[in-house]
Every structure is written in C-alpha cells, then in structure tokens.
Amino acid sequence: MHDTDQPSNSNDLTPKFEGFFLQMVLPGQERRAQKLVTKALGSDWKVKPIGDNLTEFEVTHKEETLSVKEAWDKTYYLRSQPGVVDAQPLFAVPLSDRPYVPRGFSSRKPSPQISDLGHSAEQSGVQGALRYRPEWSQEFFRQPQANFEFKAVDESADVESTLKQMRVFEAWSRFFPDPNQPPGHGIIIGLPDTGYTEHPEIIENLLLEQAYNFLKDDKDAKDELDTSRAEVINNPGHGTSTASVIISPKGGQGNYPSGKTVTGVAPGAQLVPLRVSYSVVLLSVRNLAEAIEYAADQGIHVLSISLGTGFANQRLRSAITYAQKRGVIVVAAAGTLIPFVVWPAAYDEVIAVTGSNVRREIWWGSSRGSQVDVTAPGESVWYAKADKKNGELKYDVRQGSGTSFSAPEVAGVAALWLSYHGREQLIERYGAEKIPFIFNQILRDSCENFRHGSPTSLVKVL
Incomplete structure (x- = not known):
C-alpha cells in the first residue's frame, strides 16, 4: 500500500481495497491461479507467489479499486472455482474516531488517561474493522471478552x-x-x-x-x-x-x-x-x-x-x-x-x-x-x-x-x-x-x- 493510495478524506471510513489472498489445492499452480484471476478480474492483475508451500498467492492491481461489495463478490467467485482452497479480500480499513466504551465504563465517566502514545487508537480500530462485514463481527464475538475497570496509573519515578x-x-x-x-x-x-x-x-x-x-x-x-x-x-x-x-x-x-x-x-x-x-x-x-x-x-x-x-x-x-x-x-x-x-x-x-x-x-x-x-x-x-x-x-x-x-x-x-x-x-x-x-x-x-x-x-x- 503506497502513501498516495490512501484516501484523501479523513472522514471517509470506507475500507480501501488492496488485493486478494488466494490459496490453491496443489503446489506449483501459479499459471492456473493466473488463469482464474484473469477470468474473474481481468488480464492486468498481478499474481505473486507467497510463502513456502507454493500454494498461496497475493493478487494485486496497481490502479484498480473495488468497492467492498465488489471485492466480496469476486472473493466468493474465486472460492467457487475448482482447485481453490480459499480466497480473502485485503482491505486497508480507515478508523472511526468514536471511542469504544468497554463494559464497566459509563459514558458519563471521564476517559482514562493511557499515555500520549495514542493507544486509544486500538480501541477505535475494532469498530472500524467490524463495521463492514458480518464475518468480522462473528469473529469478534467468538473471542473471550474482557471487562475493564479503570484504576489510577501507578506512577514510578524510578526510570529502571x-x-x-x-x-x-x-x-x-x-x-x-x-x-x-x-x-x-x-x-x-x-x-x-x-x-x-x-x-x-x-x-x-x-x-x-x-x-x-x-x-x-x-x-x-x-x-x-x-x-x-x-x-x-x-x-x-x-x-x-x-x-x-x-x-x-x-x-x-x-x-x-x-x-x-x-x-x-x-x-x-x-x-x-x-x-x-x-x-x-x-x-x-x-x-x-x-x-x-x-x-x-x-x-x-x-x-x-x-x-x-x-x-x-x-x-x-x-x-x-x-x-x-x-x-x-x-x-x-x-x-x-x-x-x-x-x-x-x-x-x-x-x-x-x-x-x-x-x-x-x-x-x-x-x-x-x-x-x-x-x-x-x-x-x-x-x-x-x-x-x-x-x-x-x-x-x-x-x-x-x-x-x-x-x-x-x-x-x-x-x-x-x-x-x-x-x-x-x-x-x-x-x-x-x-x-x-x-x-x-x-x-x-x-x-x-x-x-x-x-x-x-x-x-x-x-
């Protein structure tokens, strides 16, 4: 992903399509993978082998941008093809600036201070990632959930x-x-x-x-x-x-x-x-x-x-x-x-x-x-x-x-x-x-x- 490829509007929270992950059944099928990609997407898409097992590929295009729906439609098509084990879209997901409020926090409570590194970014990232696809939300809710109870930071003057x-x-x-x-x-x-x-x-x-x-x-x-x-x-x-x-x-x-x-x-x-x-x-x-x-x-x-x-x-x-x-x-x-x-x-x-x-x-x-x-x-x-x-x-x-x-x-x-x-x-x-x-x-x-x-x-x- 290039810097110039990023959306210019910081309020645009639409995920940006980056490519596909593609896995074939048998090793050494780069030509077969390219043929499937050409049929589904066109001849100007690049199929790059990744990993060591010779069955996995990264599929990218220098200029083509697909919407979220288009990317998933193409993904389902690739998954349906003989010889394909898996296909997944790759997205760069801009983040919502609405903070995630864990259970145990009241919306009226002041936000906890968690350093100037901006680690609260990670909490917003979950919302940005889960907003667009039901599968992502399902993955989220399958994970063990933690409750956060805010406690004052235990400051220490000892740098060691x-x-x-x-x-x-x-x-x-x-x-x-x-x-x-x-x-x-x-x-x-x-x-x-x-x-x-x-x-x-x-x-x-x-x-x-x-x-x-x-x-x-x-x-x-x-x-x-x-x-x-x-x-x-x-x-x-x-x-x-x-x-x-x-x-x-x-x-x-x-x-x-x-x-x-x-x-x-x-x-x-x-x-x-x-x-x-x-x-x-x-x-x-x-x-x-x-x-x-x-x-x-x-x-x-x-x-x-x-x-x-x-x-x-x-x-x-x-x-x-x-x-x-x-x-x-x-x-x-x-x-x-x-x-x-x-x-x-x-x-x-x-x-x-x-x-x-x-x-x-x-x-x-x-x-x-x-x-x-x-x-x-x-x-x-x-x-x-x-x-x-x-x-x-x-x-x-x-x-x-x-x-x-x-x-x-x-x-x-x-x-x-x-x-x-x-x-x-x-x-x-x-x-x-x-x-x-x-x-x-x-x-x-x-x-x-x-x-x-x-x-x-x-x-x-x-």
Whole structure:
C-alpha cells in the first residue's frame, strides 16, 4: 500500500481495497491461479507467489479499486472455482474516531488517561474493522471478552523500575559480564511500526541500511512525525518510543526536559526500522505481511510488533509462518483497551504479550484472553519521545502505559537469549524452524506466576 493510495478524506471510513489472498489445492499452480484471476478480474492483475508451500498467492492491481461489495463478490467467485482452497479480500480499513466504551465504563465517566502514545487508537480500530462485514463481527464475538475497570496509573519515578521487575540487571551481570559484548550483542531486531527518528536514545543502535518504508516503497524509513490526512488517529513517533524500550543504552544519551532517561532490555542489539503505518492501529495488512517477509529475507532474528488489527487474515498468518520457518521469533502486543487479543498476537505462532503493573497484577487496560502467552510491564514505562512542533524536532523521555511497551520488552528478552546461547549454535542444534517455539516454551516456563492466581505470568529474565 503506497502513501498516495490512501484516501484523501479523513472522514471517509470506507475500507480501501488492496488485493486478494488466494490459496490453491496443489503446489506449483501459479499459471492456473493466473488463469482464474484473469477470468474473474481481468488480464492486468498481478499474481505473486507467497510463502513456502507454493500454494498461496497475493493478487494485486496497481490502479484498480473495488468497492467492498465488489471485492466480496469476486472473493466468493474465486472460492467457487475448482482447485481453490480459499480466497480473502485485503482491505486497508480507515478508523472511526468514536471511542469504544468497554463494559464497566459509563459514558458519563471521564476517559482514562493511557499515555500520549495514542493507544486509544486500538480501541477505535475494532469498530472500524467490524463495521463492514458480518464475518468480522462473528469473529469478534467468538473471542473471550474482557471487562475493564479503570484504576489510577501507578506512577514510578524510578526510570529502571521496568527492568528491575524483570530482573534484567541481574541477567546482564551474570550472562554479559564483558563490557565489550553488551547485552543482546550480535542480534538484529525488526520493528514494523511508524519508522524511526534520530532520537539520541536509539540512533546509534539502528541498522538503517536494512530499513524499509512500505508506505512509499523505498529505503527511507524515517518517521517525519507528520500526521496522515487519511488516518483519523495518528501516532507519529510511536516507532521511536517502542524501539527505545529495546535498544536504548544504559544512562541518558542526552539532556531532556523531563530530566529522565530510558534503558532498553537489550542495548547491545541492533534494530531495523520498518515503516508500515502512521498509526499503532494497523490499517494495511498487506504492508505488515510484506514487512514480516522482508525481515525474514534480510536475516532479522526477532520481530517486535506493537500494532494490531481487529480481524484475522490468512495473508498475515502466511507471512508469520514464512518468518518462523527461518527462525524468526515473532512477538506482538495483545492490545490496549480492547476486550480481546488482537491479531497478529492472537495467532498461535506469535508470542502474545499483555501488560502488568508494579504490583505484579494485570494492568487494567490490557487485553486478555487464552491467546496471551506472557505478561510484561505495561504501566508507567519510561520511553523516548519525539515530537515536531512548528517544524522543529523535540526529543524527550516520558512515561506512559500500554501493551505497545510490553511486547518490545519481551523482544528484548528474546535478543538476550539468542545472544547468550548463540543463534547459530541454537540453529545447528535444533534447526531454525524450532527456535521460536523453543524460546516460547522456555519463556513461559521461566515466568513468575502472579500471586492472585491469574493464568498469565510475568516475564523475568533470571
């Protein structure tokens, strides 16, 4: 999806058609797939093989735009053809700015403050996604539903409180005593998000030569901190903030208005920015899927995904499977102020992370459900913040809450694990495809159970 392809009217909430996902019964049927697509859509549609099983395809057109009804009509036609296992339309879904009000909230109550990262965008995204198709609503109501009870944010002045909860410093001392080999060294993390800024807390640990902008199809993944006219809810700078939780070096790299600093879980790791969105609410499944496949092809070791969508899509799952077969550990945020776990976190192949507070309880704004694998600090987390005011960039370190922080913390833990044991040695011993599942099991087994009997456990590194 290109930036220029987005609708120009921010009040137009009609989903924008991006293409189709098509799956054939037998492998090696690209010509057959092209023939079916030509018959259904025309000869100028591109059929691109995706994944490893040689049965799945992405069908796109540079200029053709179908309405929602037309896209579903064509989908049903493709599904009816001999040799077709599945067909799904791909949409970029603009978001409603009417907030989702969970059960337990009165419309007369003031809105809870959940940080300036705009995590309330995720709650609006559900409405935008579910409005247009009955199947999506059915999927929504099949998910376990959570009740949210607003609680005051437990502010902490200790900028290292998050790492202390996870016992990160103890792990550093035990497993990374050599100052020339900092925690997470040798590991590359991919971050599909809003891109990067030159914030002092992250810039030295970015691998910009591998970065990519999927909005504009070029190598410049810089977040210009501008808002998109096509998105009702914007979160410029979100990629900078989530990156800092992973890779910021210990101690401040600059002097900020807040007087605070941020330290990442794996400051020895390097990070590749992948610009897929202006917002933490996923608009383009295709952008994220292509970013995941790109990361796998580039030899990235861990993916941290702090965005999500309100409905499942096989195109996205195919990309995740493609990455995992190459040994990529995929970690994703469960969701913030959403009464169920969003995708891609809800997929079994992904490590779904929800948020906790300093009292070792589930943070009140966290999405919950059986798909959650682990919990990591999500309340009152210190992070790097980049703003643009009157054309001038402003850098700071601030405090906020959301599962967008919890997921990169666990991605940092994955980097520590791979770095200490040696990724190549792990692959030689177990095979690349098993690495994500082995880490997930070890992660879950090593967690600290909550004292209140919650089925979800808090990540600890040691």
